[in-house]
Amino acid sequence: GRSDKPLKAAFSNAGLQATWCAQGKQAAEYWGKLFNVDVTWFDGELDAVKQRAAIDNMASQKWDFVAIQAFGIGTLTAPVQKMIDAGIPVIDMDTLIAPLDQIKVHSFLAPDNEFMGASVTQALVGAIGGKGKMIMTQGALGHTGAQGRAKGFEAVVKQYPNIEVLDTQPADWSVSKTAQLWETYLTKYPQIDAAFFHNDDMALAAYNVMKAHNRTSILIGGVDAMPPAIQAVAEGRMYATVRNPSCRIHGGAIVAGVAAVNGEKTDQGIPKNIVTDGPVVTKANAAGMQWMEDHFLI
Amino acid sequence: MTASVTDEKRRARRAGVGALLRGQMRNIAPFLTLICLIAFFSFASPSFPTLDNVGNILTQVSVTGIIAVGLTFVILCAEIDLSIASVANATGIVVAYFTAQESYVNIANLPLPGAAAIALAFLACTLLGLLNAFGITFIGIPSFIMTLAMMQIAAGISALLVRGQIAYKVPDLVATLGAGSIGGIPWIVIVAAVLLLAGHLVLTYTRFGRYVYIVGGNREAAEYSGLNVKLIIGTVMVISAVSSGIAGMLGVAHFGSAQQNEFDTYLLDAIAAVVVGGTSLFGGRGGIGNTIVGLFVLGVLNNGLDHVKIDSFLKILIRGLILLAALVINVYAQRLRETAEE
Amino acid sequence: MTASVTDEKRRARRAGVGALLRGQMRNIAPFLTLICLIAFFSFASPSFPTLDNVGNILTQVSVTGIIAVGLTFVILCAEIDLSIASVANATGIVVAYFTAQESYVNIANLPLPGAAAIALAFLACTLLGLLNAFGITFIGIPSFIMTLAMMQIAAGISALLVRGQIAYKVPDLVATLGAGSIGGIPWIVIVAAVLLLAGHLVLTYTRFGRYVYIVGGNREAAEYSGLNVKLIIGTVMVISAVSSGIAGMLGVAHFGSAQQNEFDTYLLDAIAAVVVGGTSLFGGRGGIGNTIVGLFVLGVLNNGLDHVKIDSFLKILIRGLILLAALVINVYAQRLRETAEE
């Protein structure tokens, strides 16, 4: 429940340039207000070194609890350990700070990337009747989320011998790289039935290219289900996307943090590892998903 | 007397085709590199030498090309502009910021009529260019470091406006020019071609264009000839910022979204295009013709690597090595030319 | 006669404290900037002026500092090295590549004894430095563009080795120096201090150091004095690559992981530190002392902004503006100094 005395929490995320992170920030601030927590933000600026410096600085100040989404695994271990040693509950969001056995975070709230990749892929494969030609456009190859989503994609298509995967090149989360890649694909492959993108931004950029080439019959799947993608699904520009529940994770971190301050212990009350999966979003549930996001529920 | 004799000999010597070729090496070498790349990729992938793909390459080099117009002016003046990509990004974001966005876009923006949004975007990039110009000419900060600071400032403006969100809508005119096409030809290609042509005409046929070459060739001589060197360098910085701004607006329309760091890759791409094309970093030599060849060398390289099946991780290394090779060829061509001259 | 009279007058004028100060402006201005920043942040946040935070700042500038040692040599020679960050990254990845990783790390690497891994990492950065040196001195590619190509090549090597994965383990020696501490002082701070000191001693007290200043002061005159300018510039490029390599190894240990693009920010940070400290981009003036001040200006700025409550999106803009202000101060200080000298 709501804390009686005002609490001070520090949050850090990979980089506010990313809409997903920016939404998370709003959610954390919204839930913080409800739970009487004052949230201070340390932006990682999508840069391992900058985030490390920010967390170093976070670690030299006093907090009731902190919540961190790491930009790069393993780069924040030392200062996070310092805070844990100082008795500050650390909640790990979305990406591992370090392999879980190496660091005693209070709890780890994250979606299962493999599940997200698999469930959207499954939706796409279903829509094209289990046969046809598909392309996956990956995020940055070094990103663990991208690696999980790729695994999920592959696990599904492996089960369908009639699905041919044409290409799986990475576009590094960049819309300009995605556009360039897809211009080539549309030239190279006369038939593409469905495409899976590691996030919605890339999917929407590719849609733009498809529209310019009059190839909008390709079914598009993405990940994140941010409002623009929900809209695209509702309008039929995208076939499906899967919710990566930013609000649930960031709001959950507030709830978990307040509980920790009130004495809740890891594995006695809160599990060490919480899977926060969101559902696949199609035309059918798009409107409701949007409403829940508007109120920072998912 | 001495004069005319030497001159006649020279002309006779020049008549030799070999010598002529060597004299033109700076321009020929990048062209040869281009031919080799095209030949290689055509051989390696059947989908590369198709009409459709030529269209792709044209579209893909358009944004770089528009940025490179202004950058060519800057480099011809022996200056550099590292803020191009970040100014492009900021301008693209400004134009979107002043356009009504869909309800799901969560930016506290100020919707204005399309014309006003475009005007404000032009104003924004012009102001950033003027700030560069002011720092370089009046305060005397070397352009390398002034535009480095501007790179951060423009990135800061982008961040402040979109606040991590993505905007999608731009004014109709911008949307048409960036993403539409006419008779099968994308408008963005036409805009890039027109701007490159305009840049070429300005550089070749106007006094201002010739001033750019004079300032780049010998700054002191330019000053002694009564040219306002500061004004010329300042103008060139503004031209660069405005080119980048146009590229930013059309780019945002082309990619369908305006977000932070969207244009980062264009910094190196544009510099590499200008330099690989054979324009000298020391100023005074080269021009838009060279830039166009450079654009295609890089455009074909980037596009071609997507057509051949190649390890994604190896691609970065290969691109670096080919860039280095192009530079080496460039320098040797230059040296041959100088030997031919002596 | 005229000479000595004027000269005496000159000395008399110099004796004035005011003139002395003005003569030292290049060094004093960045220092004043630093004092102002420290004063401001100490006033604005109680958590800033703590011993703990001083430790943070020292640690945070260490990696930049190690890179900046070599970069100072390069800039004093009036060259530039844009490949520093990318060479640091590649070297860090090489040392991890040759170290046994935990079973869950999915890299086809070649575990070797720690000493061998370190030796190979040194070899790697030396080779990259030699390639830079070769391109710049023998082939004659301008350093700006040669190191731009190297930036891509080194990034390609990094990508090829880790293939998108992350490696965690480095040899024990590297791990201790990068992440360990002795008597509460992090080893990485000690290493940075030792290397900065060594750089200072080399530049001030050795023949080679003198040559660096001489070559940067007037390259042509250095050549006509019979100095081996190519050798000196080549050496400086190798020193820069090796400094970056050391920073890369320790950085990887410090951050606890080796991955692609981990060091990207260090490029601008290191250049800004050297230049803001007052070393001239045109060569021949400045030194490690200046670099240290520059490091702290940037280190305090980056650290302090995390201590004050400030809109995250505004931060980038503010950082850019303060960088610009530091440059303006620098240039004006320089001008004052020149007036004082004449």
Next chain:
Amino acid sequence: METGAPVIELVGVSKSFGGVAALRDIDFVLQAGEIHGLVGENGAGKSTLMKIIAGVHGDYVGELRLDGRETRFRSAGDALAAGVGMVHQELSIAPDLSVGENVFLGTQPVNKAGIVQWRRMVEDARRLLAGLGLEIDPRARIGDLPIGLQQMVEIARVLFSGARIIILDEPTSALSPPEVERLFSLLRRLREDGRSIVFISHFLDDILRVADTVTVFRNGRRIATTPASETRKAALIERMIGAGHEELGESYRADIRLASASAAPVVLQASNLSLGRAYRDVSLELREGEVLGLYGFMGCGQIELVRTLFGKLKPDGGVLRIAGTEVRLASTSAARRAGIAFVPESRRSMLFHAEPLYKNTSVSALERISRLFLKPAREREMAHAQIDKLQIRPPRAEALVGSLSGGNQQKVGLAKWLSFPPKVLILSEPTRGMDVGAKEDVVRIVRGLRAEGLAILVASTEPETVLSLADRIMVMKKGAVVREFENEVISKDRLLEAA
């Protein structure tokens, strides 16, 4: 000589650069239709004064009257608009542009729409250059031309800019004698048209021949202005640098006896050296204790030849021997280690202006006194030895070289080689742009070094320099050695004839 009303009048003009006075209280009058010669030591302020008239220096004290009206030019553009054009001391062309564009630099002909008319520009340039007796293709890249022609094009630019007041700052230092003659006849023609010309030169004979009026500067002050017909060279020199230098007035019209071949060992020997189009088949021998003079017009290949001997340029063919052993000079540092010293033409490329004197004098000899660590005390010792030997003023090892006077800077350029010490000393244009007093110093120093047994090569385009220094003389023309003089009687006229 009849002269008109003053077109330019300077009243009480002073100018200082950061506290150092370059001009003090100058009054100066330029009449319509006169050629006004300007002479004075290096650093006397000649160029500075002219730059004020040409608008380059906008902040000065005093008054400038154009046609009797007070004006102040803020930029070279202002001055050009008012009809003042100047050929600067340093060559200022844009090397990558065509000859035609350089003729019009900044004022390319345009049509009403502002479009540059290339064809008209080429035609106009061709016509204008032909008027100067130059048949150059206006479409050629100017950087490809010999220096002399580049200089002529620059002069042409100012002459044809329509300026009524034309300032020429040492325009002849890069020209061959026939080119100088052509320039002079043109100047006389322009004078007939009523234009005013200021002509700065260190060649006093030239000044006396072409000028109507001569003004002498010294130490930032105007010492005297007299009609040229009423003065003599010796009187000019006395005003420039004081009495007691009568021998400088010698014009080498008289015969000079060259020494006979010495029997001393050969130090440097070149056989059949060739380099591209610069020079071919050059052979020479240089012996201990002698001075070999190398004379030729600008662009005859001697600059490239001496750079080859110092390892800066690599020959295409031929053999170089030092003390009998064949060497290949891969770089200037190889040449230095082989015992060759080289002093280039311009001070800018021999000195480190921002560094103190002792660092300049030690730069080439550092490895002799220090392996790894510097030894500043030894460096200062070395500097003081040279300061005494060459009488450098002020005699302070800590003085910044940039703050020394021109003559003393030149001495530092020599001094830096003497601690090495070299076996062969190559001087390229050691007196270019030097005033008569400084030239005398050079002659004295070189003779002293010869007496110490150094083998010296002096390459110059100034006949006086070669004649006053050399024991033997080689003449180059268009890249080939065309004459050698030794053990015979020679005069300036015979030398010029040979070139």
